[in-house]
Amino acid sequence: MTNTQLTLVQIDNYGPWTVTPDPRREMDLQTLQSRLFADLAQFVGSRDGYAFFTRFDNMVAVTNGLDRDDHELLQESIGNRYPVTLSLGIGADRSPAVALERATDRIQRAGSAQDGDRREVLSGETLADADRSDTDLQIAHFDVNDATGKYTDRLNEFDTFIHIEQGYASLMRHLREEHGALSFFVGGDNIISVTPDLTEDQYRAAIDHVEAEADVELKVGVGTASNAHEAGFAAKHALEDCRHRGTIVEFADAAVETADD
């Protein structure tokens, strides 16, 4: 059974900080946010998790494999090196959306994102050691078919961006509403979804929905493993299978999941 552990990462009191004592230079804020995301991605990635930038002031990480000590170390390391601190809420569930609800609830109960007294909250339950090795999570890696030929080499960057973002918006809503899956744009024409155990037909229906609603054609590789890196890596191999076979949905088989890792 799949079981996803998610961590909501929220910068403490960031809104007020960005305008204290006066509004700060925008490119300095962008630099801070992207460096913070880079550090989060490296920290979580080195422990085989995945991190997504979402809105930068709030980020979401798949943290199967990270325990409470890992989370504490992340807070300490960021607190030592940045002018801001992080609060972390952790939740686990079969449904990624429910896991994130739980993680979010822990932080919201501790106070507002703009509460000057709420700092470095660490709350929630990580998967027990036994569950960690026994349970899997599913990652679906989506990609726009021939984005280079259809968009990048033909349209200006802004019009390309509109097409890609419309496809993303359509997919993220469909998977969230129909299945409680969470989808994140990760650059280029790629979207990574953290999903419950979905069937091939459910992925096909999602792809059909996006084509009908946003006129964007997708394909997807799906992987399942005990951590995000292995599941995502297997999903990338499955996406390569789509390319070679001309298919739009491929599941990684167990052999692929471990052979190349």
Ligand SMILES: Nc1nc2c(ncn2[C@@H]2O[C@H](COP(=O)(O)OP(=O)(O)OP(=O)(O)O)[C@@H](O)[C@H]2O)c(=O)[nH]1
């Ligand atoms: N985050 C991420 N981005 C990728 C990955 N692979 C490709 N990209 C991005 O996607 C863009 C387009 O590359 P492709 O998806 O390979 O090209 P395409 O033209 O869509 O061709 P097909 O996918 O083969 O239909 C690249 O410029 C990258 O920005 C990946 O594994 N992860």
